[in-house]
Amino acid sequence: MAEQNNIAIRARDITVAFHGIAVLDKLDLDVRRGDVMGFVGPSGAGKSVLLRTIVGLNKRVRGTIEVLGQDLDKLNYRQRREIEERWGVLFQSGALFSSLTVAQNIEVPLFEHTDLPVDVVEEICALKIGLVGLPPEAASKYPMELSGGMRKRAGLARALALDPEIVFLDEPTAGLDPIGAAAFDELVRSLQSSLGLTVFMVTHDLDSLHAVCDRIAVLGDKHVIVTGSMAEMLEQDHPWIRDYFHGPRGRAAR
Amino acid sequence: MTSAAREGWLERIEAPDSLTLNLGGRWDMRSAQRHEKELRHLRPSGKQALRVDFSAIDSLDTAGAWLLFRLAKRLRAEGVEVAFDNLQAPHADILERLAKIESHVEIEPPKPNPLVAIVALIGKSVIDIGVEIMESIAFLGLTAVSFARAVLRPKLFRVPAIFYHMEQAGLNAIPIIALIAFLIGLVIAYQGAIQLRQFGAEIFVVDMVAVSVLRELAILLTAIVVAGRSGSAFTAQIGAMKINEEVDAMRTIGLDPMQVLVLPRLIALMIVLPLLGFVADVMGLVGGGVMSMIELGISPSQYIDRLEQSFAPWSLGTGLLKAPVFAAIIALTSCHMGMKVSGSSESLGKFTTRSVVHAIFAVIVVDAMFSIFFAYIGI
Known part of the structure; x- marks a missing residue:
């Protein structure tokens, strides 16, 4: 029972297919509570598909997914909404609502899921904006007026609006300058430690993997090849993993 | 835990x-x-x-x-x-x-005093009308230049794209346009029969159907349906490409969006609208014939006889002459609005609406001008 409780995401026998072609096949996965778990793998290995499948945006052919101890297939509408309050998703390009300002974007989940008074919502919104390192002036801007990096931060602020227990990040540092990316890593790490977040992070950024990930899962051949710490990754014999972590970029990141 | x-x-x-x-x-x-x-x-x-x-x-x-x-x-x-x-x-x-965090942020950009905002809105709308007219003329010019360039280098005409749009905007629109024209023919014949019967002049229903359908209604309705159907599609397609930076990508690759996006749509529409108009003409006459038979007992052969007697070639001609002009108005308006889309999904919706409204408005205004012109030269 205690062990059960320590697992934030448990996926078993996940098969996802598009047009009859399997992208993920009989995939098993455990993400422990409070871990920052990095997902790597060659392009097209299904990292984003796995993320989308867990949060319910893709249909799966087979398999069960338990999030925070609850089987997602067995939830009624209300329970499903409760689970959705307990996770936040940052999409690759931010996926901000283009007709709303940054602040209004962050307020959307707060108004939708809570009945906090307007002034508190606005303050929490300001807080999240500060928390992700956006300048206060960015709040009243529309997404199209922001740079890519700022859009990502705004997307993270929206994902964190409800203080979720699990955060899904799809390539959070892609397209950020190295300083911005390092700051983002630092942000994820410190939010994780102070808020006890579980982080599911799809990334190709080796620096991020070193800096923030407790564990790494490598996707390939339609399933999880291996999971483990960075040190364990470096000892793997699998050719792709060797090339990935021991290649020039892998060495530089160490 | x-x-x-x-x-x-x-x-x-x-x-x-x-x-x-x-x-x-x-x-x-x-x-x-x-x-x-x-x-x-x-x-x-x-x-x-x-x-x-x-x-x-x-x-x-x-x-x-x-x-x-x-x-x-x-x-x-x-x-x-x-x-x-x-x-x-x-x-x-x-x-x-x-x-460490600033606890107050502006949620929305600052809004001006409502009174000032209303006055500003009125002024801006007036200026916008002028700007819009200027921009439309500029867009027409830009299209003309692209067209001229393509005439000099025929390779620039994108034939597959033209055929694709002819199919989408033309062939696929035939059922709805045929149905609408048929119904309009029915309605006109019915209304005409009620009025003309009072004078015992039932047979003139045929003339009335022929003139109104061939000269005005068939082509006008066709243009309105195409503006709603294809004009909105053109704006949405080009607008979504603008949002997605595809149009910018084209420019950097050296493709002229006018050549790639606007010209094929313009040419395709100018070819298919007269054809659709002809389909509407025929279906309108058929509708009129059906109603004449039901309501007035005019047999099909009588109806055709009467049509032949009253038929003025210019009735058909004036209708079909207008078609390419309407096509150009619809294609240019909708492509222009598509090009003006920027950033948000809201802007896409706004310009798609505007594209249809402006195209229909312009078509009706130009139709009125044609009527006056044709009356003046006596055809």
């Missing part, structure tokens, strides 16, 4: 010189909602200081922390001493972080 932890709770302990708040359980968004009212109005009486004891807190999130931070901030501003006791390291970390 955390899921088993208790919900956040709050306990007050009054002492002569201090008010202590013992906090415990999960201080998260849910607890924050429950205790928000209480904390908002909490005030120690007299000279009391406030002590907040964190020792029993299992977990603290930013919303929970914010409520406490906000309380402390308010009371300190009122001169009350506030102390946080038994802070655990991660909780202290969160509070420290909050202290």
